[in-house]
Every structure is written in C-alpha cells, then in structure tokens.
Amino acid sequence: MKIVIIKYNAGNIRSVLFALERIGAEALVTDDPDLICNADKIIFPGVGEANSAMNYLKERGLDILIQNLKQPVLGVCLGMQLLCAHSEENDTECLGIFSETVKKFIPAEDKPLKVPQIGWNNIYNLNSNLFTGVAESSFCYFVHSYYAGLGETTIARADYIQPYSAALHKGNFYGVQFHPEKSAGMGERILKNFIQF
Template identity: 65%
Template sequence: MNTVIIKYNAGNIQSVLFALERIGVQATVTDDLEAIRSADKIIFPGVGEASTAMNYLKERKLDQLIREARQPLLGICLGMQLLCAHSEENDTSCLGIFDVPVKKFVSEELKIPQMGWNRIHTKENPLFKKVPADAWCYFVHSYYAVLNPHTIATTNYATEFSSALHRDNFYGVQFHPEKSADAGEQVLKNFLEL
C-alpha cells in the first residue's frame, strides 16, 4: 500500500511518520503532485497557522489536488481545519471540503490553546472501529470546527466542538492520533484499512 504524507510548511510530519512506522507502514513525505495523485492513502497533517499554510498549498497547486482527491484522505489538526470552509485564524479561506467554519476558542476560565488529553465521543464510523466511544486523545489547538452534519466525534473544551469529521473519502481529526497512545494508533490503522 502506497501511503503519502503531504509535505507543506506545517510542522509535526516527523511524529506522524514515526507513528506509522510503529504500525509497520512506510510512508513517503512529498509535495510532488503525481506521487500524491497515485497514492492509495493521503495523510494531511499540520501544526501551524492557517493563512501561511493555505498560501503554500496554493503556490504548489496542492489545494486543487486535495479537493480532487478520490482516495481516502485524513486531515490531522491544522490539516482538518484547512479542509473546512473558512478559519477565523487571520480570516482565511480554506479548502471547503467541509462547509464548516473554524472558530477561535473564547474562555475566561480555560487556557487557550487547549493542550493535553481530552475525551472524544465517537459516532459509529469505520474510522473508530475498536476505539472506545469515549477514548482519551491528545489535543493542541486554539481553533475548532463547529458541530455540523459531518461531525463523527465531539469533544468539550470551552464549548462542544467537532473532534472528527467525515464526508465521502475525506476524514479529519482535530486530535493528534500520532500522540494519542492506543486509541490514536487504532485510528491510524483504521484509516489505512479503509
């Protein structure tokens, strides 16, 4: 199976690579359009800032390629947010695969960003096969996708938000499966088996 991780100027690619290696998968990190097009599975991770990331994707025509993907694609953290319609982070137009806004957390009591472990409450979905319905996962984020018809997992922090999304061949998780112990490893395995 040919798995690619989209290379763009957003961090955290190394830890995704290591997580895949732990489950016996050698992935290729690339921004080559043909290599991505011919992959069986595409992973779109990211830690960083929305507008800079979108500019990089557009410069390399990766934005169009992602929109046209027909194979299973998994957006992680910023990757998931960029699959949405618009982010409040620097008023950024995103890829629009999920017609959903991404908003900034507002809280007097809680630290922003959310950093650390929190529960995900999952719906029935192949991405969550063998994952406990209220598994603990690891988050680092200041922005979130609002609840919508594509929400397949929710988490509460300052408000209830979408911790996972699914539409057609597109999946997104706000948490970091590569840092989420057994539950995260199972999510990655499930994605690779789709």
C-alpha cells in the first residue's frame, strides 16, 4: 500500500511520518502530483496559518488536485480546516470539501478559557469507522485557535468554549482537528483505522 503525506508549507509533517512508522506503515512525504494521485491513502497534515497555506497550495495547483482525489484522504488540524469551506483566519477561502466554516475561538465571559486551546480534551458522539475501537470520550491532543462548527459532516464532537467538530467525514474525505500522531495509543488506533480503509 502506498501512503503519501502531502508536503507543503506547514509544520508537524515529519511527526505524522514517524507516527505511521510506529504503527508499521511506510509513507512518502511529497508534493509531486503524480505520486499523490497514485497513492492508496493520503494524509494532509499541518500546523500553520490558513491563508499562506492556501496560497502555497494554489501556486502549485495542489488545491484542485486535492479536491479531485478519489482515494481516502485524512486532513489533520490545519489540514482538516483547509478542507472546509472558509476560514476566519485571514478571511481565507478553503477547499470546500466540507460545508462547515472555520471560526476563531472567542473566550466567553462565563468561560474565560485560554486561546489557543493546548492540551488533551475528550471526543464525543463518535460516528464513523475512523473510530473503531476508540471509546466514547477518549482523550486526544489538540492545539488550535480556530475550530470548525458542528454540521452535517461532523463525526465527532469536542467542547471548548462551545461544542465544535473534532472530526468530519464526507465521501472519501476525513478530517480530524486533534493530532492523532501525538495522541498516544488512541491516536495510533485512529491512524491504523484510516490506513486500513
């Protein structure tokens, strides 16, 4: 099986590669369109800023390429947000796979929580084979200032200031807001589930 991690101007890409190695899967980090299109599974990772990431993808034609992928695709963190319709982060039009929009966390008066959210939080209402073997309210590791709201493609919920999407799914596209590559055994199970699709 050929697993490709899409290389672009975002961080934590090698962490995903190492996590796959730990579960016995080999992957290739590349921005080569032919290699991406011919992969069996594609991971679209990322920690970074939405606007510069979208510009980078557009300049290389990777935006259209990603939109037309037919094999299973897993967006992680910024990767998931870029698969949504729009992000408030520098008013960025995103790839539009998921209809949800991405908004900034605003601490509420009765919930003076810190932004970004950094740390371990529960995931609930798990509704996908991505979560086979993952217990309800398991803990995953999150680092983010922006979130996708709840919508028709939500397959897991998390709560921080308000409920939001911890994971999304539509057709062959999956997205997780948390970092499975840093979420200990639960994260490894989720990555295993994805590569076994």
